[in-house]
Amino acid sequence: MARLLLHAQVALLFVICTASVSYGFYLPGVAPQDFRKGDAMFLKVNKLSSIKTQLPYDYYSLPYCRPERIVNFAENLGEVLRGDRIENSMYAIRMLEDEQCKVLCRIEALSEAQARAFRLKIDDEYKVNMILDNLPVAMVHMRQDEKGQVLKAYERGFYVGFVLQDSDSDELVHYMYNHLRFNILIHTDAETDLSRIVGFEVEAFSAKHSYDNTFSAEKPELNTCNPGKKIAVSHTLSPQPVAEGNEVIFTYDVKFTQSDIRWASRWDTYLKMTDTQIHWFSIVNSVVIVLFLSAMVAMIMLRTLFRDIAKYNSLEAQEEAAEEYGWKLVHGDVLRPPQHASLLSTYVGTGVQLFGMLLVTTFFALLGFLSPSNRGGLMTAMLLLFAGNGLLAGYASARLYKTFRGEQWKAMTARTALLFPGIVFAVFFVLDLLVWHQDSSGAVPFGTLAALAFLWFGVSVPLVFVGSFYGFKKLAPEDPVRTNKVLRQVPIQPWYMHPAVCCLIGGVLPFGAVFIELFFILSSVWLHQFYYLFGFLALVFVILCITCAEISIVLCYFQLCSEDYNWWWRAYFTSGSSALYLFAYSAFYFYSKLDISKLLPQVLYFTYMAMVSYGFFCLTGTIGFVACYWFVRQIYGALKID
Known part of the structure; x- marks a missing residue:
């Protein structure tokens, strides 16, 4: 099924690109032009x-x-x-x-x-x-x-x-x-x-x-x-x-x-407008963070978890294990569907859509197809790929919603197709009206708005429903442990295990892994500089994914050890909270690097950065959630529970 979906996505993307060429929204290739004297x-x-x-x-x-x-x-x-x-x-x-x-x-x-x-x-x-x-x-x-x-x-x-x-x-x-x-x-x-x-x-x-x-x-x-x-x-x-x-x-x-x-x-x-040594410093800084988190995950997985699983699975230690304090005691509630399961499935689908878009875009950028000489190509490719990855968004959200035993898949699918793009498009449309009032060429013409609406409703929305149909049609994966009918009471947690504290701590390291590269990205956007170091960007993107996954797993493990089984939403917000730091850094960048004094440009800057932070929240939150979901199923699947 995954291979079929991939082939269908490639075919649909080809159709999208062909249609975009016929409408003039193409990715132009740049070929050398030879001149003779007097031409x-x-x-x-x-x-x-x-x-x-x-x-x-x-x-x-x-x-x-x-x-x-x-x-x-x-x-x-x-x-x-x-x-x-x-x-x-x-x-x-x-x-x-x-x-x-x-x-x-x-x-x-x-x-x-x-x-x-x-x-x-x-x-x-x-x-x-x-x-x-x-x-x-x-x-x-x-x-x-x-x-x-x-x-x-x-x-x-x-x-x-x-x-x-x-x-x-x-x-x-x-x-x-x-x-x-x-x-x-x-x-x-x-x-x-x-x-x-x-x-x-x-x-x-x-x-x-x-x-x-x-x-x-x-x-x-x-x-x-x-x-x-x-x-x-x-x-x-x-x-x-x-x-x-x-x-x-x-x-x-x-x-x-x-x-x-x-x-x-x-x-x-x-x-040649930036110092590559700074980029290498960013990479080294990020690698140190990844190694630190990897060491913690390895310690948890190799020492604590393996020791606990061996003890719990030992027949001689069943009575002793029954009185153990730790993550095993919540096995009957750990896979209980969370509140607002439909909304969580929607955000996971949106994150998968953004992840697929960035992955393919970065790949083509590394091949040189989206270099600065290809003017406007990067943004065009991102929009087309976001619409095309609606197939993956619908499939991922439906599979998770089926795991939650949800039945209103059509409403969930419609929310996946409309929530994130709808918020972004509505904000963009209001800002476009303000820019149009200033007679700026930055105001998007009606024909382009119609083309964006076509990509959304004519391509992305149908693909989300197609992916959701196949995802919901497939059988839900079997849970490794059985969920109790009676809800277990969560003991009083210490202050440092409060959800707000854990989420704020969890967002620091993913942001710390990317904030130096973020400076160059902001400079290319707001200071009209060229950004071309896609190799560094690809490395930082990989490091970001690893950091989000590892910090979410570590904090999720600590939460389960405290007998708190409400991990679903917290796993999403743990790494997703890095978006708060991204927006705070954008405010710092505004006051330290930019010289914008007029009201409308200030509104444009902070509104656009809020939208970028919103997308970053969906991306990083999904990465952390998927990692925790895999982690929980692995550790509880290794237990022998009657």
Whole structure:
């Protein structure tokens, strides 16, 4: 049955991907493009982004030079959800043809609305994002590595402008960057004379251009920038202020530079933004936690449990064992169905769905299919795989619910299909309305919302019901011990065995195993950095699973030794409580690393992190619960009880 479900899931995922391609929500493959001298190169403009507001805007929301017809290029689902709007531009670039002081367009006089729009974006430190041959434009910075060597590093995009204090009036004056100097790195094959783009760098200038007499649009000649007179734009020129009525001339330079970088390695400079030694420190820290927990589990399993089981199964020690204090005394109640068994089955199914999604996504990321060059591919893959893993969610929840002898499987299945996605979608929809009110490109269009609804109701929900049907149809596993009809009274527990105390303690170690890697993940999301170290992420994910399983087993054993058989929900909350620490850390990260002062971005941040923490709770809670469920069945199945 498991193999049949796996084959069915693969087939359904293939159908989903095929349908998504036909609707334009595909995972684009990136192939090298060869250019000859003089070939046209299409520079595309992307969104305006800021780490201060987290609200992306369309490039043409500012009065930049607009072509006669704006063309929107095909976007996948992940790009739309991220607010990417990729459009054509007026920049004319040809391979190996340098340009100097090429006039793009001229604004005769800025209106008050245009000047205000520029000032607002400059105050919020917005950056302009562009794309050439799938490479994002980047500013160059020099940094030192661990050995003290100076290396080139990139910072994505360039700022809209800057603010300076006027020396005469002491007022703050806004200036815009209206001249761009593109440095395009190329690698040329000596045999074929074909070139490939391996770098896209930019240096932004603010220049108040001047000219003699009148401005000629057909053949403009500037005094501040003239290739015939060998005058180039520099930082010594008077900057271009942003004020109503000011004339603005947008210009750009293009320079091609030969590079030894090969096309396959062209993303390396973009990705060298983090220190890998910190990641190794994270791995070592997590491994130490796992070894500590493994030692405790080994001690429990090899010494205490084996000794107890041998004693309890000994015929000579039956009278002595009857008066023993410990986990054997609750064998008649340990597998009694818990309260709200249907809800517990729902959350376990949701956790299995999330686990399957992350497992497959990490696998494909390790193979390189979801690299940063595949823009939007990671988010698209996660959404498609979450919908496809509805089959596993329905099967797992139904199997557990059948174990609880539940009969209302349809209601339980509907809750599995609707509870977690419904909460996330409702919150996302409300936030989308708030973002839409701000005229941000981050607002998801109605067509994309319809596509998400189709993935949910047209794919995920039916798969949950199919998996639940087969899971509930299968016979429930036989319990290793018989449940008593009379409920055993739980003795008074010491304070340190209180459920709240145990759960809070249990969440510390799983969070401690991942919190360093969590810093880089948060930085990639909220500081617009690239995250590519999926090998480290896979190791941390394995360590997280082991830590959740072991800490849940240890605390579950201590609970049973205290003759408290109400372990079902506590096993889920023991490792699931790590979500509380995740959310607390996200608040610490917000106040220590981010500079967000406006109300709406703050609401967006904490709401999204609350949703992430909710998903993390379902994932880690399920891992801990499954481990405890296996542990309990193993130890009580080893007993010989009349």
